Amino acid sequence: MKIGYYPGCTLKSRAKNLEDSALASLAALGFEVEELPRWNCCGAVFSLANDDLIHHLAPVRDLIRAKDAGHERLITLCSMCYNTLARANLLMKHDEEKRKTLNLFMEEESDYFGEVEVLHVLDFLRRELGWEKLRAAVKRPLEGLRVAPYYGCTLLRPREVAIESPDLPVMFADFLRALGATPVEFPEATACCSSYQIIANESAALEASAKILRAATASSADALAMSCPVCEYNLGRRQGDVRSKHEGVGELPTFYFTQLLAIALGLPQETLGLKWNEASSLELLKKKSYLTVSA
Amino acid sequence: MSQAPESLTAKLIPIYIMGKRYEVPETLTIMKAIEHAGYKFIRGCGCRGGICGACGTVYRRPGDYRIHVGLACQTVVEPEMVLTQIPFYPANRASYDYATMEAVGAAVGALYPELFRCVACNACTKVCPMDVEVMDYIAAVKRGDLAEAMRLSFDCIQCGLCASRCMGELPQYHIAQLVRRLYGGKLAPATDHVDAMVKKIADGYYQQKIDELKKMSVDELKKLYTAREQEPHQAPELWKAKSAEGL
Numbered sequence: 001m002k003i004g005y006y007p008g009c010t011l012k013s014r015a016k017n018l019e020d021s022a023l024a025s026l027a028a029l030g031f032e033v034e035e036l037p038r039w040n041c042c043g044a045v046f047s048l049a050n051d052d053l054i055h056h057l058a059p060v061r062d063l064i065r066a067k068d069a070g071h072e073r074l075i076t077l078c079s080m081c082y083n084t085l086a087r088a089n090l091l092m093k094h095d096e097e098k099r100k101t102l103n104l105f106m107e108e109e110s111d112y113f114g115e116v117e118v119l120h121v122l123d124f125l126r127r128e129l130g131w132e133k134l135r136a137a138v139k140r141p142l143e144g145l146r147v148a149p150y151y152g153c154t155l156l157r158p159r160e161v162a163i164e165s166p167d168l169p170v171m172f173a174d175f176l177r178a179l180g181a182t183p184v185e186f187p188e189a190t191a192c193c194s195s196y197q198i199i200a201n202e203s204a205a206l207e208a209s210a211k212i213l214r215a216a217t218a219s220s221a222d223a224l225a226m227s228c229p230v231c232e233y234n235l236g237r238r239q240g241d242v243r244s245k246h247e248g249v250g251e252l253p254t255f256y257f258t259q260l261l262a263i264a265l266g267l268p269q270e271t272l273g274l275k276w277n278e279a280s281s282l283e284l285l286k287k288k289s290y291l292t293v294s295a
Numbered sequence: 296m297s298q299a300p301e302s303l304t305a306k307l308i309p310i311y312i313m314g315k316r317y318e319v320p321e322t323l324t325i326m327k328a329i330e331h332a333g334y335k336f337i338r339g340c341g342c343r344g345g346i347c348g349a350c351g352t353v354y355r356r357p358g359d360y361r362i363h364v365g366l367a368c369q370t371v372v373e374p375e376m377v378l379t380q381i382p383f384y385p386a387n388r389a390s391y392d393y394a395t396m397e398a399v400g401a402a403v404g405a406l407y408p409e410l411f412r413c414v415a416c417n418a419c420t421k422v423c424p425m426d427v428e429v430m431d432y433i434a435a436v437k438r439g440d441l442a443e444a445m446r447l448s449f450d451c452i453q454c455g456l457c458a459s460r461c462m463g464e465l466p467q468y469h470i471a472q473l474v475r476r477l478y479g480g481k482l483a484p485a486t487d488h489v490d491a492m493v494k495k496i497a498d499g500y501y502q503q504k505i506d507e508l509k510k511m512s513v514d515e516l517k518k519l520y521t522a523r524e525q526e527p528h529q530a531p532e533l534w535k536a537k538s539a540e541g542l
């Protein structure tokens with residue numbers, strides 16, 4: 001059966017490179033995913049105020065759409081969407097009182113009890129395929145490419161929705177190794193990029209990004225891999241601003257991990273959505289002769 | 296023997312207009328019932344045909360907490376209903392330069408930043424008398440899918456009830472109209488017949504007719520209007536006007 005797929009708003013615009021490369025890779029690996037026929041913004045952040053139920057409506061409604069479309073599992077690519085949906089799902093599963101209120105409020109929808117399983121695609125690949133099989137499917141190993149796996153926050157925190165142990169995560173590095181790349185360890189792999197603070201407190205945000213980029217460069221990484229459009233915005237798109245305001249930050253190409261996956265699977269360049277990356281990313285791929293155009 | 300008018304033979308039922316009880320014939324639409332009760336419309340009534348969106352009405356039924364909606368000109372009264380018309384609800388419309396504007400979601404978001412205050416409560420969809428999936432078209436605009444937003448909002452008649460219920464204070468119907476304009480002019484594939492017609496009009500095809508009309512007196516205009524050929528009710532699909540004048 002096809003697996004439900006929740007894209008999220010950014011993947012339909014600025015982060016089209018995340019969506020295109022992921023969907024092409026999943027198809028190449030033999031997984032059939034199906035975008036939800038109806039969906040709305042997940043809300044982007046999980047509301048923490050105990051009495052603020054209204055902000056749970058958006059993610060819960062998406063989960064209901066997945067259930068109504070007959071999906072037992074729902075894949076997300078963006079780690080913020082993953083985090084928000086997975087936490088809303090837990091709330092509906094375990095908090096009886098809030099579940100009652102939310103279901104009553106959304107009486108036009110089917111009642112929801114947290115039945116759908118929310119999965120981030122990285123975790124999905126590990127479980128459904130495993131790194132050995134992924135390695136076997138690789139057509140163009142990323143040999144000699146030193147990649148810093150950047151988790152950011154939302155794949156690992158809070159613990160209830162972490163895709164693996166937040167204390168010593170290995171999944172991202174295992175994934176990169178399966179692609180033939182060399183994962184480099186760096187101390188800021190799970191640091192926060194400052195997320196939406198880039199709007200409210202720009203200088204603090206640029207400083208947080210500087211720290212991450214410096215650490216990755218110090219581990220002599222060729223590139224930074226990530227799975228979140230907000231991280232990509234802070235560390236990729238705004239990298240020029242980081243460099244102009246902070247000393248010792250070198251140019252570091254950034255990629256969505258799914259772009260590296262698509263390259264390793266030998267998929268053609270048009271599945272990578274490279275026009276959404278910074279110029280340095282494209283240059284690196286050219287230098288490494290990783291690009292092919294479909295016949 | 297001529298028949299008595301409907302209002303004299305139909306059974307009378309009680310309805311509440313803005314809280315006051317009236318007995319009205321059960322066969323009337325809400326709009327006619329309001330007039331029957333003695334009110335006179337100078338606003339909140341336009342086409343009387345379910346198209347102009349001037350007559351949005353909300354009502355409740357006894358023992359039911361839900362808000363019900365309908366167009367006053369299209370909805371028949373029910374016993375004990377408590378209603379009011381909401382013919383207008385303040386909603387700001389952004390101004391923009393259509394010629395230079397890019398047909399992308401971000402441009403719409405820049406004009407209407409309140410878009411991102413939507414929490415997907417769905418109150419807009421529930422209150423729409425045209426059954427438009429308002430929340431879904433707002434979701435589509437947020438992710439930049441203007442074609443989908445156009446498609447989903449196509450039946451909107453701009454009654455404004457969505458805006459009246461929105462906790463994010465969005466002017467949904469203005470946003471949708473902007474999206475349809477952008478789609479129509481900048482995204483939809485061009486068609487030869489439309490291009491030809493636009494050129495014909497730009498070249499002054501109607502100019503003489505318009506000049507003639509402008510010179511007419513009100514009485515002459517009224518006569519012309521009344522005598523015009525109209526498409527009959529339930530006309531077959533291939534109905535054609537006898538004269539092609541004005542086409």
Ligand code: FES
Nearest residue numbers: 341342343348368
């Ligand atoms: S009067 Fe025009 S829609 Fe009712």
